[in-house]
Amino acid sequence: MEYTHLSEFAIRPGRLSIWTPELPADAWQLDDRPLTSVHAGYCASVDPADPQPGRGRWIGTVFEMDAALDRDAWRETLRRWHSRHEGLRTTVRVEPTGEPRRLVAATTAVRIAEQQIDGLTDGARINEFLCGALELRLSPLVWPHLLAATVEHADTGDFTVLVAADHSVLDAYSQAILILELRTLYREVVAGEQARESATFGSAADFAVLERAAAAELHAGSPAVETWREFLAGGDGTMPHFAPHAHRPAPADQPQPSVSRRLLDLAELEQVEAVLDQVRHRMSVAVFAALAVAHQRRFGTDRMRTAMPIATRPDLRWLESMGWFVNVVPVDITVVPDAGITAALESAREALRRSRTANDASWSRVLEVLGVEETPRFGISFLDIRVLPGYELVAALRGRTLRAESYSADEVFLWVVRADDGLYVSTRYPAGLPAAVMDEFLTAFGQALSSIAAAVHADEPATVVDAPGSVVAQAV
Numbered sequence: 001m002e003y004t005h006l007s008e009f010a011i012r013p014g015r016l017s018i019w020t021p022e023l024p025a026d027a028w029q030l031d032d033r034p035l036t037s038v039h040a041g042y043c044a045s046v047d048p049a050d051p052q053p054g055r056g057r058w059i060g061t062v063f064e065m066d067a068a069l070d071r072d073a074w075r076e077t078l079r080r081w082h083s084r085h086e087g088l089r090t091t092v093r094v095e096p097t098g099e100p101r102r103l104v105a106a107t108t109a110v111r112i113a114e115q116q117i118d119g120l121t122d123g124a125r126i127n128e129f130l131c132g133a134l135e136l137r138l139s140p141l142v143w144p145h146l147l148a149a150t151v152e153h154a155d156t157g158d159f160t161v162l163v164a165a166d167h168s169v170l171d172a173y174s175q176a177i178l179i180l181e182l183r184t185l186y187r188e189v190v191a192g193e194q195a196r197e198s199a200t201f202g203s204a205a206d207f208a209v210l211e212r213a214a215a216a217e218l219h220a221g222s223p224a225v226e227t228w229r230e231f232l233a234g235g236d237g238t239m240p241h242f243a244p245h246a247h248r249p250a251p252a253d254q255p256q257p258s259v260s261r262r263l264l265d266l267a268e269l270e271q272v273e274a275v276l277d278q279v280r281h282r283m284s285v286a287v288f289a290a291l292a293v294a295h296q297r298r299f300g301t302d303r304m305r306t307a308m309p310i311a312t313r314p315d316l317r318w319l320e321s322m323g324w325f326v327n328v329v330p331v332d333i334t335v336v337p338d339a340g341i342t343a344a345l346e347s348a349r350e351a352l353r354r355s356r357t358a359n360d361a362s363w364s365r366v367l368e369v370l371g372v373e374e375t376p377r378f379g380i381s382f383l384d385i386r387v388l389p390g391y392e393l394v395a396a397l398r399g400r401t402l403r404a405e406s407y408s409a410d411e412v413f414l415w416v417v418r419a420d421d422g423l424y425v426s427t428r429y430p431a432g433l434p435a436a437v438m439d440e441f442l443t444a445f446g447q448a449l450s451s452i453a454a455a456v457h458a459d460e461p462a463t464v465v466d467a468p469g470s471v472v473a474q475a476v
Contacts, residue, residue: 002260002400002401002424002426003172003260003400003401003402003403003415003426004260004400004403005258005402006127006130006131006134006162006164006402007128007131009127009400009402010123011062011126011127011160012151012156012160013122013123013126013151013153014121014123014126014153014154014160015116015151015152015154016117016120016126016129016149016151017071017115017116017117017149017150017152018114018117018133018147018149019075019078019113019114019115019150020112020113020144020147021082021088021110021112021113021144021146022110022113022144023109023110023143027105027106027109028091028103028104029104029106030093030102030103031101031102031104031205033205033206033209034102034208034209034212035099035100035102035208036211036212036324037211037364037365038324038362038364039168039208039324040099041364042140042167042168043094043100044100046140048141051136052135052136053135053138053141053142054136054137054138054139054166054404055404055405056404056405056406056407056408057138057140057167058134058135058138058165058166058167058404059164059165059167059170059172059401059403059404060163060164060170060401060402061163061175061176061178061399061400061401061402062162062163062398062399062400062402063160063161063179063397063398063399063400064158064159064160064161064397064398065159065160065182065186066158066183066396067186067190068158069150069152070190071114073189075112075114076189077185077186077189078112079110079111079112080185080189080195081182081185082110082112083107083108084201085201085203085322085323086104086203086204086205087169087203087205087321087322088110088145088169088322089105089106089110090102090104090105090204090205091103091142091143091145092141100141102205117129126151130162131405133147134164138165138166139166140167145165145166145168145169146163146166146169147164147165148161148163148164149164150162161182163182164402168324169322169323170322171311171325172309172326172383173311173313173325174321174322174323175401175402176385176388176399176401177320177388179394179397180389180390180393181320183397199317200316200319200320200321201320202318202321203321203323204318204321204325206317207312207313207314207318207321207323207325210314211312211362214361214362215361215365218361218365219369220370222361222369223357224357224366225366225370226357227330227354227355228330228358228363228366231305231330231332232330234303234305234332235305237372238374239307239372239374239375239376240305240306240307240378241410241412242378242412242429243298243412243433244410246433246434246437247409247430247433249432250430252407252409254407254431255406255431256405256406256407256408256411256429256430256431257438258426258427258428259426259429259438260425260427261424261442262422262423262424263416263422263423263424263425263442263445263446264422264423264446264449264450265421265422266421268422268450269418269422269423271453272449272450272453274453275453279342279345281345283418284352284382284384285345285352286345286348286449286452287416287423287449288331288352288380288382289333289335289347289348289349290344290449290452291304291306291414291448292333292334292344292347292348293335293341293344293444293448294441294442294444294445294447294448295335295441296335297448298440302335302336303332303333303334303335304332304333304335305330305332305333305378306330306378306379306380307329307330307331307363307376307378307379308328308329308331308380308381308382309326309327309328309379309381310327310328310329310359311325312327312359312360314360327358327359327360327362328363328376328379330358331351331352331355331380332351332354333348333351334347334351335347340455341451341452363376377410377412378412378413379414380414380416381414381415382417382418383415383417383418385418385419386418386420392420395419403428406428408430410430411429412427412428412429412430412433413428414426414427415427423449425442425445427442
């Protein structure tokens, strides 16, 4: 499943509607359960007067429903969805002092209103309209934190669905699984059936109770704190940045460029995976080893430090929940030049093992213990899409997970996906970073991956050809 911008998804022409959750004014009730550490910090970082609160913050999902649009059935689908997931019926109240308080509405309180957008049927114009509307309407401080849109295609008898939300409502796993959940709910409503019951739709607020209790126990001597301390020590106590030497000045309001490409086709990928099975390495290890090799070859540093987001659903009760169940852990890989890809794989495996000591420790609380205010600026995520239920059907529905345009002047993030037809990488990077620098790095990454099969058998260095005009720098 490609992780991309809405502007890069070709919406077919049709009739556009916005579907907005609504609540009575007296629906909100104070709830004593806390926000997670990262949620509380996130809300505190947002300017309540920002006229575009969703700018650079919203995430979402788009897909094509394989059925005709029945408006009453779709309204009932969204109502059932909000009733099922407490996180969609939750907001915050900002207090003059202290952190925001949680407010929750009852399962029966939500109603869904439709706004038909007349005179707008062209797919490109619909796309532009939605991108602007989401920046204006989605905020972590003002409910609803989630909106849906449909584009009805009369000629084909189906419709496109967009679900977009502030990041505090959804994480990447939620983005992926909501496609089949909404499809199933819609089919149940159309067939006149009751919604499926499950013990795996647990509340994100209940998870927050556990997360905050664990965060409160962290102290300077905790293993997770020590892991982060060692990670930060590699850069004089600062977060790593990607190729900081190569950045150039750029306007602050210029969106980050985005690149997506396939690194290995299915035949190439399966050949690499067969070799990895022989030497008992996971694909995630190979991905980080190849990235570290590319980083060393392109930028002249033996150490690649990066942050890695991980899913934090500690129990099956949250398996199908909507919410923000994400932590961040540090990954610190040393690759000695010309030592061979086998050594790089071992270094990557050991680094990923070390990072597990921080899996259950709130990264924002750890940084607070360490007195570090800076947040991660260079991150890498790996996902094998085959772990997602019904991933083949999701592909048939043109399912895409979406991220908002980012305007950061120094953040670099890479998402590597093992899809059913190959290995893909998507990245966003600052406008001030020359496109050639990222292109050369991704090329080197692909070459390092491709070389694994031969290099492991021969125990030879992974060959990465220096592209013309490459930049070599001191260690980050």
